[in-house]
Amino acid sequence: MERIMMAHGSGGRLSHELIRTLFQRYLGNSYLDQMNDATFLPGQAQLAVTTDSFVISPLFFRGGNIGKLAVCGTVNDLAVSGASPRFLTLALILEEGLPLVELEEIIKSIAETALEAGVAIVCGDTKVVERGSADRIFINTTGIGYITNRFLGPQRIEPGDVILSTGTIGDHEIAILSEREGLEFETPVKSDCAPLNGLIDSFFQPEVKCMRDPTRGGVATTLNELAQQAGVSMLLQEEALPINPGVEGACAMLGLDPLYLANEGKALVIASPEAAGSLLQAMREHPLGKNAAQIGKVLEGKPGLVLLETPLGGKRILGMLEGEHLPRIC
Amino acid sequence: MERIMMAHGSGGRLSHELIRTLFQRYLGNSYLDQMNDATFLPGQAQLAVTTDSFVISPLFFRGGNIGKLAVCGTVNDLAVSGASPRFLTLALILEEGLPLVELEEIIKSIAETALEAGVAIVCGDTKVVERGSADRIFINTTGIGYITNRFLGPQRIEPGDVILSTGTIGDHEIAILSEREGLEFETPVKSDCAPLNGLIDSFFQPEVKCMRDPTRGGVATTLNELAQQAGVSMLLQEEALPINPGVEGACAMLGLDPLYLANEGKALVIASPEAAGSLLQAMREHPLGKNAAQIGKVLEGKPGLVLLETPLGGKRILGMLEGEHLPRIC
Incomplete structure (x- = not known):
């Protein structure tokens, strides 16, 4: 060879x-x-x-x-x-x-x-x-x-805005982890690795204020950065997070939090609340956006604070990723 | 630490x-x-x-x-x-x-x-x-x-053009080699590593037709590429090559050919013959061009052929670098 x-x-x-x-x-x-x-x-x-x-x-x-x-x-x-x-x-x-x-x-x-x-x-x-x-x-x-004529940035984020994810979270990191460690899950997890420009072109409207792709550090770290830059708080709903069964199972087994797992084919989209419905509809019509969901909203409150609300109504602070989850994830 | x-x-x-x-x-x-x-x-x-x-x-x-x-x-x-x-x-x-x-x-x-x-x-x-x-x-x-409005490229090269070097050749590779192997030469050699845009701005005139920086593979490999792309032959004069004494000594001792040694702060300049004098003068007024010299000329003849004329009038073919001189030179 x-x-x-x-x-x-x-x-x-x-x-x-x-x-x-x-x-x-x-x-x-x-x-x-x-x-x-x-x-x-x-x-x-x-x-x-x-x-x-x-x-x-x-x-x-x-x-x-x-x-x-x-x-x-x-x-x-x-x-x-x-x-x-x-x-x-x-x-x-x-x-x-x-x-x-x-x-x-x-x-x-x-x-x-x-x-x-x-x-x-x-x-x-x-x-x-x-x-x-x-x-x-x-x-x-x-x-x-x-x-393009898309004016985006954390400075446009305001209390009341919605936080959307274009799809399930954590797939890339769980796929790499299982490949690397030779773990077999009941539902094999595939990396979400995909170019997002086509999807974004398909749903974009001026009501979108800011987008980020939650790679290393995951959704929680990305939203921490945005909340700091925008000087706002954010509240996520745990039960609204779109998560593949395989990722859910792997996280339960390994004690991982999907909010800190890397994604390679997802965007977080922050937009005016009145656009939430039409954005989600447009996302779901694209093959890369079929699991799109509203996962939280922007609040007034302590700048940089990101909170997760559990199904029982409890709230916990989501900080930035500390240390290293899994090296060489990208 | x-x-x-x-x-x-x-x-x-x-x-x-x-x-x-x-x-x-x-x-x-x-x-x-x-x-x-x-x-x-x-x-x-x-x-x-x-x-x-x-x-x-x-x-x-x-x-x-x-x-x-x-x-x-x-x-x-x-x-x-x-x-x-x-x-x-x-x-x-x-x-x-x-x-x-x-x-x-x-x-x-x-x-x-x-x-x-x-x-x-x-x-x-x-x-x-x-x-x-x-x-x-x-x-x-x-x-x-x-x-800029500088139109450069091998397609502009013609028989009769002059080949200039903005300075001595081989310094970078000999500096790395002596550092790596712990060799001590009588005259220590320093890498020529420098940004060339200021020098080039100082001598540029429209009679310049093509420039290249002879890094990996050295002057010989770079001129082979140009001679092929331009469909011309080139003839270098061995005695015209500007070479620092330290590089000359190291090459003699180690059996290396300075024409194949990497440079990181030199440009090869191919220009109309009538501009040679004023280009060399302008180069030599700049600190990075003080050893500038005409090292050869462009000839009609077998496309891609690069020849070296020795002081005694003999000629030998300079091919592209074969194999690897010194890995990780840049």
């Missing part, structure tokens, strides 16, 4: 061969084919940009792999910011010895997911490090998006 | 603390301070973009460190493409246990070099992997530049 060698990162002949036979073959487009030190792109007066590195382990999991994730993660950061994702850069750090078939599988997923999300891979970089100096493959994607 | 812990990459409280006490402290600006999933930037109708990961070992070397290099490498790819570098993204992969003082030193260098190059760090990402899963720190920078 052919494997990555140090010379694939030399900048010499083998680097060129890898570019031609793998990257151009699967990812080629008029931008990438410029093959210069920098790629020239059409821009516009206002841009959105975001960067993310992916170090997930295992590389392949139920519902995706590190390549798919590297496209979704960056596309979603642009999409929840109200931008239209257009261009991605792709930088790989490869460990000597990585089987080329695994790299090819990852590159194929990147190509497929980029196509689904409507973004082009416009430039790239490959480095190879000695066996033992990295764990198989790390991927960085940086995304450039065009600004 | 405080060290990076897995929880610094959790997305939770310690991640936020690291962002506040280190990244915002040294790198803060109005873009970075937006603190959203994506950063909004002023753009323009045409953009240049490039991405690079840095895995150099050792992290600190004579003339720079991985942080300075991560800014220079990306700034230079934009600058040689004829773009004006404006924005950088910064993504870190940290190994658990990295001393915080080393990270701080690197972040300080990033801040200083970004200031020197006139670019702003606009967004970032931090991942932490377990001890043994990465080698201390890997950095990705992605750069966005504005297009």
Whole structure:
């Protein structure tokens, strides 16, 4: 089986061969084919940009792999910011010895997911490090998006606003955990890893005030950040949280709180209360939003305070994630 | 001594603390301070973009460190493409246990070099992997530049054009090699690592047709790429190559060819012959160009062929770098 060698990162002949036979073959487009030190792109007066590195382990999991994730993660950061994702850069750090078939599988997923999300891979970089100096493959994607006329931000959040989730929470982290630990649940859990720009385009209306994707740290940490930035309190209803049975079972068994689990294909949407019904309806018509639900609301009160109301009416404070749940979840 | 812990990459409280006490402290600006999933930037109708990961070992070397290099490498790819570098993204992969003082030193260098190059760090990402899963720190920078009215590219190269180097060759790779192997040369060699956009702005004129920075693979590999893309031959004069005495000595001792050694602060400039004199004069007036020299010329002949003429008049073919000189040079 052919494997990555140090010379694939030399900048010499083998680097060129890898570019031609793998990257151009699967990812080629008029931008990438410029093959210069920098790629020239059409821009516009206002841009959105975001960067993310992916170090997930295992590389392949139920519902995706590190390549798919590297496209979704960056596309979603642009999409929840109200931008239209257009261009991605792709930088790989490869460990000597990585089987080329695994790299090819990852590159194929990147190509497929980029196509689904409507973004082009416009430039790239490959480095190879000695066996033992990295764990198989790390991927960085940086995304450039065009600004739309969506004006979003925590400063728009007001008491009375509703908090919606586009779907079930905790799927990604439980999928990775079960893959990594070899746990078998009755209902196998699949990562929710997906590009959200299509879903967001389908439900967006000006009454949406702020969106975030609750990745590392989960819904609770993301809402803590927003509540702090907006200077408001938030109240979640425990019984309103959409949770897959497999995730519920895994959390019960392992003592995990789904509100702190990472998601890779969900958005939290904060909107004016009068728009809640039509937003939820539009979300549910999209395949990625069929489990959308209102999970809470924004309150006046101590800035930054996020509370969870239990079915019996008790309330507990949801702080930010302390320590580390599960390393290398993305 | 405080060290990076897995929880610094959790997305939770310690991640936020690291962002506040280190990244915002040294790198803060109005873009970075937006603190959203994506950063909004002023753009323009045409953009240049490039991405690079840095895995150099050792992290600190004579003339720079991985942080300075991560800014220079990306700034230079934009600058040689004829773009004006404006924005950088910064993504870190940290190994658990990295001393915080080393990270701080690197972040300080990033801040200083970004200031020197006139670019702003606009967004970032931090991942932490377990001890043994990465080698201390890997950095990705992605750069966005504005297009100037500089029309550059290998398609503009013609027989008769001159090939200039903005300075001595091989310094970066010999500096890293001697650091890594504990070699002591009579004349210590310093990496040439520097942002080139200021130098390029100082000498640029429309007679410049193409520029490249000869990093991995060195001058020989870079000119092979250009000769292929332009469909021309090139002839270098061995005695015209500007080489520091320390690099010359190290190459003689170790049997290395300076034409294949990586540079991190040099540009190769291909221009109309009538501009050679004024370009060299302007280059030499800038601190980063004081050893600028004409090193060869473009010829009709076999497309892609690069030849070296020795002082005695013999010629040998310079191919692309085969295999790997020295891994993790950048």
